[in-house]
Amino acid sequence: xxxxxxxxxxxxxxxxxxxxxxxxxxxxxxxxxxxxxxxxxxxxxxxxxxxxxxxxxxxxxxxxxxxxxxxxxxxxxxxxxxxxxxx
Amino acid sequence: xxxxxxxxxxxxxxxxxxxxxxxxxxxxxxxxxxxxxxxxxxxxxxxxxxxxxxxxxxxxxxxxxxxxxxxxxxxxxxxxxxxxxxxxxxxxxxxxxxxxxxxxxxxxxxxxxxxxxxxxxxxxxxxxxxxxxxxxxxxxxxxxxxxxxxxxxxxxxxxxxxxxxxxxxxxxxxxxxxxxxxxxxxxxxxxxxxxxxxxxxxxxxxxxxxxxxxxxxxxxxxxxxxxxxxxxxxxxxxxxxxxxxxxxxxxxxxxxxxxxxxxxxxxxxxxxxxxxxxxxxxxxxxxxxxxxxxxxxxxxxxxxxxxxxxxxxxxxxxxxxxxxxxxxxxxxxxxxxxxxxxxxxxxxxxxxxxxxxxxxxxxxxxxxxxxxxxxxxxxxxxx
Numbered sequence: 001x002x003x004x005x006x007x008x009x010x011x012x013x014x015x016x017x018x019x020x021x022x023x024x025x026x027x028x029x030x031x032x033x034x035x036x037x038x039x040x041x042x043x044x045x046x047x048x049x050x051x052x053x054x055x056x057x058x059x060x061x062x063x064x065x066x067x068x069x070x071x072x073x074x075x076x077x078x079x080x081x082x083x084x085x086x087x
Numbered sequence: 088x089x090x091x092x093x094x095x096x097x098x099x100x101x102x103x104x105x106x107x108x109x110x111x112x113x114x115x116x117x118x119x120x121x122x123x124x125x126x127x128x129x130x131x132x133x134x135x136x137x138x139x140x141x142x143x144x145x146x147x148x149x150x151x152x153x154x155x156x157x158x159x160x161x162x163x164x165x166x167x168x169x170x171x172x173x174x175x176x177x178x179x180x181x182x183x184x185x186x187x188x189x190x191x192x193x194x195x196x197x198x199x200x201x202x203x204x205x206x207x208x209x210x211x212x213x214x215x216x217x218x219x220x221x222x223x224x225x226x227x228x229x230x231x232x233x234x235x236x237x238x239x240x241x242x243x244x245x246x247x248x249x250x251x252x253x254x255x256x257x258x259x260x261x262x263x264x265x266x267x268x269x270x271x272x273x274x275x276x277x278x279x280x281x282x283x284x285x286x287x288x289x290x291x292x293x294x295x296x297x298x299x300x301x302x303x304x305x306x307x308x309x310x311x312x313x314x315x316x317x318x319x320x321x322x323x324x325x326x327x328x329x330x331x332x333x334x335x336x337x338x339x340x341x342x343x344x345x346x347x348x349x350x351x352x353x354x355x356x357x358x359x360x361x362x363x364x365x366x367x368x369x370x371x372x373x374x375x376x377x378x379x380x381x382x383x384x385x386x387x388x389x390x391x392x393x394x395x396x397x398x399x400x401x402x403x404x405x406x407x408x409x410x411x412x413x414x415x416x417x418x419x420x421x422x423x424x425x426x427x428x429x430x431x432x433x434x435x436x437x438x439x440x441x442x443x444x445x446x447x448x449x450x451x452x453x454x455x456x457x458x459x460x461x462x463x464x465x466x467x468x469x470x
Contacts, residue, residue, distance in 0.1 A: 043316040049395040
């Protein structure tokens with residue numbers, strides 16, 4: 001699996017989700033957990049992907065489904081983490 | 088000897104050390120532990136002194152800081168001789184790695200160092216009398232009382248809970264999943280040993296009853312409501328790493344037993360190894376063992392590289408390796424005939440333990456449910 005983070009966080013995150021669920025397209029405000037398109041492992045897979053792709057560490061305080069429910073909220077979470085850590 | 092080209096020199100050296108230890112301190116006694124239905128605490132203490140009980144715990148908390156591959160190799164080496172002892176590495180790692188990832192700094196300092204040294208044994212208390220794989224339906228309750236909680240419920244079939252010093256307990260407060268650490272000697276905790284299991288007889292399975300146990304906020308692990316999504320899968324993941332590799336060790340023991348027997352046993356004037364049907368059995372056993380090892384290695388290397396698909400790869404490894412070990416154990420008994428059906432021969436014990444591998448850390452039917460859903464999506468051709 002190649003992880004490319006040169007593009008905007010939204011693009012990187014969207015592509016990971018699309019690859020994971022094999023969908024042709026995904027709206028950046030689509031709630032991926034409410035709609036059942038992902039399996040029970042996906043929460044941790046997404047977390048692991050974010051940590052590796054964006055060089056961040058997801059902590060217990062970050063655990064809030066609101067952070068990860070859409071491409072846009074996840075991208076905002078990543079930007080906040082990077083801003084907080086100076087990445 | 089498992090000598091894969093993808094292993095590092097250090098991993099190969101560690102594996103050699105594990106095998107030598109098992110040959111001297113485990114193999115000669117494992118059958119007796121099974122018969123006595125308990126691995127002696129002194130055996131666990133000796134393993135701890137050798138650094139095996141907390142090998143995967145981070146170095147900063149007194150552990151060995153092993154990678155996942157090395158932890159897997161430990162399980163392969165020990166799994167060939169004693170599934171019961173290997174079960175200790177399974178549950179200790181499930182609890183320790185959960186605390187390491189999701190525990191508070193205070194919890195890490197309090198528990199990980201003694202766990203790394205084997206002074207504290209942890210047990211992963213999830214399964215209940217009415218709830219197995221369907222963890223969303225868990226019935227153990229955390230009832231708020233001021234800023235604290237009262238823990239009530241029953242856990243069953245909990246590996247090493249009869250010997251453990253602490254339990255990682257999963258439950259719910261209304262619809263919010265929760266988890267806590269509770270010492271085994273806390274008020275309101277009752278441990279009832281379960282004997283005469285089919286396999287893992289030396290692994291201290293017990294029923295745990297919690298009655299109005301006081302749980303403070305500092306005892307909680309993970310955020311309420313997110314325990315099933317994040318905390319439980321993390322522990323189960325390492326349980327599956329252990330079970331998958333341990334299955335390949337058990338598989339190897341079956342191959343060695345069947346090969347030795349088939350070389351010595353003579354029928355129709357020649358060793359039964361010369362018979363085509365026995366060769367077919369052994370061929371299938373060894374090819375499947377190699378396939379299982381490859382899946383275990385692939386998943387563990389992915390885990391060490393922190394790849395997002397590591398968890399799914401380990402699920403596949405556990406699914407395949409446990410089924411393959413079960414087939415190998417059945418084939419070993421088939422090759423040995425009546426001799427394989429008596430407890431004086433370890434093939435019978437392998438057969439009993441192999442069946443357990445297909446059930447623990449998610450039954451293989453539940454893994455089919457998860458993996459099948461994932462694969463159906465992943466491999467569907469895009470229109």
